Amino acid sequence: MRHLIALATCLALALLGLAPVAAVEVITVPQDVNAVNLSDVVQLQQGSEGRVQLSTAPGEDGIIRRIEVLASQQGTNPNWALFALRNDSDQQIERLLVAPFFRLPGSGVFQPDLGNERITALTPSAGIRPVRLADSEADVFEITLDPGATVTLVAELATGELPELYLWEPNAYRDYVNSFTLFRGVVLGVASLAAVFLTIMFVVKGRGVFPATAAFAWAVLIYLLIDFGVLGRLLGLPAGAMQPIRAASEAGIATTLAGFLFIYLNLHRWHLRFVHLALGLAALFLALFAFAFFQPAIAATIARLVLVLLGVSGFFLILLLALRGYDRAVLLVPTWIIIIAWLFFSWLVISGQVSNDVAQPAVGGGLVLAVMLLGFTAVQHAFSEGQVSIGTLSEVERRALALTGSGDFVFDWNIERDRVSVSDELATRLGEKRGALRGSIKRWLDRVHPEDRDRFRTAFDTLVELRRGKVSADMRIAGHDGNYRAFRMRVKPVLGGDGQVNRIVGTLQDVTEDRAARERLLHDAVHDSLTGLPNRQLFLDRLDRALERGRTPNGVKPAVFLIDIDRFMELEERIGHSAADSVLLAISRRIARIMRPLDTVARITGDQFAVVLAAEQTAGRIAETAEQIRKSLKAPFNFGDRDLTLTASIGITIYDSEPATATEVLRDAELAMYYAKRLGGDRIEAYRASARSISAYNRTSEEDLERGMKNGELQVQFQPIMDIQSGKIAGAEALMRWNHPTRGVVAPEEFITLAERSGQIERLGRIAFEQAAYHTRDWVSSLPNLSEEFFVSVNLSPTQLATEALLNDIRTILGQNAGIASHLKLELTESQVMTNPEHSAFVLDALHKLGIGLALDDFGTGHSSLGYLHRFPFDTIKIPPDFVQISAVNGAGHTQGPIMRAIIALANDLDLAVIAEGVETQPELERLREHNCRLAQGFVFGAAMSASEFTKHLSAQLAR
Structure with a gap:
């Protein structure tokens, strides 16, 4: 009968268009179980328009009823949880329905459940309505089940899911919480x-x-x-x-x-x-x-x-x-x-x-x-680590900690008891047993180096007598193995109640390594690192002392040798730098074996050695010693499987009691050495008076050049650079000229060489660039029709390129002459660039960024010109006169044309400008036009002229 009623109910719902939900599983509430996990039997159902319609679990009469539950708040559409409980006993049962807010087990790693309210309201299908109990960790409802009743409970969920739901016996739940x-x-x-x-x-x-x-x-x-x-x-x-x-x-x-x-x-x-x-x-x-x-x-x-x-x-x-x-x-x-x-x-x-x-x-x-x-x-x-210390430190404790941290050793001399106490760590440092350094002051000072004992006895006696002051000095103390270690002693006296010194206390600091490092630095500062011989500085000092002794009555007159190895640079290129250093070391040893204890041998430059000969006095013995040196150096050097033979040019000067400094005496020997080289090398030459007049002339010339630069006697002149296709002036090369007040025009080869030798080339180059920049600015500002491509080129010397001040000087000049950087060009030769390629690359790149043009002069005369064009930012190449000027000597005229044509074609492919130098005849000019060379300079267009004359030429050209 019960089944028929249930079937009839389902048919009625079908006819009304309402499909029943799946049968709710009924859970029989046990009497003797404290907690039942309902998580797996709960059915979740979505609501519809804020309500849920469902069929209850069959009651004891087998009838399935249809109920509808509305949301607790209007306008919401929550999810619902359904479950049914049955009381098979004949007594009323009270239970607690518990839904925890948060449970770590099963919360998940990804998108974890972090807890929330679970149940908003709980509605039974029959019986007493559940009562919500206050709880901070869960939704707790007290439910009552009548005897034999089956109740379907509908829970309105606060979220979309109900992770856990438990049915607890009330007392058991309270015990669980407690x-x-x-x-x-x-x-x-x-x-x-x-x-x-x-x-x-x-x-x-x-x-x-x-x-x-x-x-x-x-x-x-x-x-x-x-x-x-x-x-x-x-x-x-x-x-x-x-x-x-x-x-x-x-x-x-x-x-x-x-x-x-x-x-x-x-x-x-x-x-x-x-x-x-x-x-x-x-x-x-x-x-x-x-x-x-x-x-x-x-x-x-x-x-x-x-x-x-x-x-x-x-x-x-x-x-x-x-x-x-x-x-x-x-x-x-x-x-x-x-x-x-x-x-x-x-x-x-x-x-x-x-x-x-x-x-x-x-x-x-x-x-x-x-x-x-x-x-x-x-x-x-x-x-x-001793890092934790509760409370403050006393001053004595703080000083003790500071002394421990410094690593110094304590020194204490009790004068009344005549007992020295030192740190046990000092004994360990000296290789002794603990306590071995304690005892009387005499026993302790026996360990001090003999050269230091008197000094420290005096220092201690002074402290005791004066009863004030302090001592800070180095001393050497012997270790167990007999070697000495250096210590810096800092001590001061301590006065007793009677005002007398009763002890001297202080510290000892091990400075052995510092002292050794200082001695090495002092040695390296005045000795050559390769040979160990004195360097130029120490040699001049010893020579100066020898000259002072030579000025005294019956003093020994020293002789000075300057030894230069002939063609040593060629040898170094042949065998390499490392092997050449080995040869120099062997040379130094051969020379040193000939010298006596009173003599001095030094290495003053790369392949030059100097000797102060004090052991010999007669001219014959001096010459014999020089000959021994020459022959010893000429003996073959065994180098691997071959022998090397070297020769040397030796200059000799003998001090003649005339007032002279060590530098001047060494210079006299140097002049004699250069004279020996001019005569073919492998010879010995003594200093001659004529060489002194040459030196004096050089000094006068240097002073004359200095005066000329100060008085404005050196001025740049401008040789036109022509556009041979249009016949117009495209630019100019600035050339320095010296108009001497007495000698007239001085050849550039003479004063430029003099400037390089005397170290004045940097200043001379700066003057040339300043004048060229000034005149360029004047032309750009006063000649409005001047072409944007007009330029003035200035030559750089090798010394200028190697200096650190070049960039700063050019930046300063460009700052004083704004807007002219694009009209200036610097000319350099291949040999200048390759003297120091890395430094040259840095400087040229910086100049290029300033907007200055760069021209590679004498292109084609080096051995790697194509590499320069790729590595350095040149925008112009200059063809040297040897390729431009027509010559039939040895058939050269047949090869010049193809070489020049190849250079011009290469420049066009690389988008570089080409300037042909040394054009002197019309046939040479016509040949350049045939080869499509655009720019040229030479005497065919005129010699270098002053700035005013060049201005007239420019003005006349622009007026046409």
């Missing part, structure tokens, strides 16, 4: 104490590891307050509002743990990149913390993944540093293993593989254990 209250109180108490203790340690000591550990402890404490529902009750926030705070707390745990690892391991000391990585991670963690308040689930996912990544990467980092012997990492290994175990257990919990009641409290307890272990590790390391 059982965790004590555990939570203990965990919170321990976490609070750890956080407060580590904070106090930070305040007391201020070490960076304590605030890092304290921050992690506070982050764990806040997480536990949230997890245990304490913070929500204190703030009065509903469960849904705790989601961003819970996600932020998990991000805080990851952030503070990463900060602890970085600070504790001092990663900033290992590499600068760790600092950059830490700053980047700090910015990301701050962003994650803020992001938790917008997307809590995503932020919690990132925080949990970061914790896993931090645990694994931190383990390998700690293991690596521990294997290297880093004591901090060694102490952290056991703690980090426990953290790895906690991370594994936490993954089992949140993935749902461990879901019992103690899983979530165990995760919180594991966090507190991690805090305690990290705090213990930090404190242990701090105590082991």
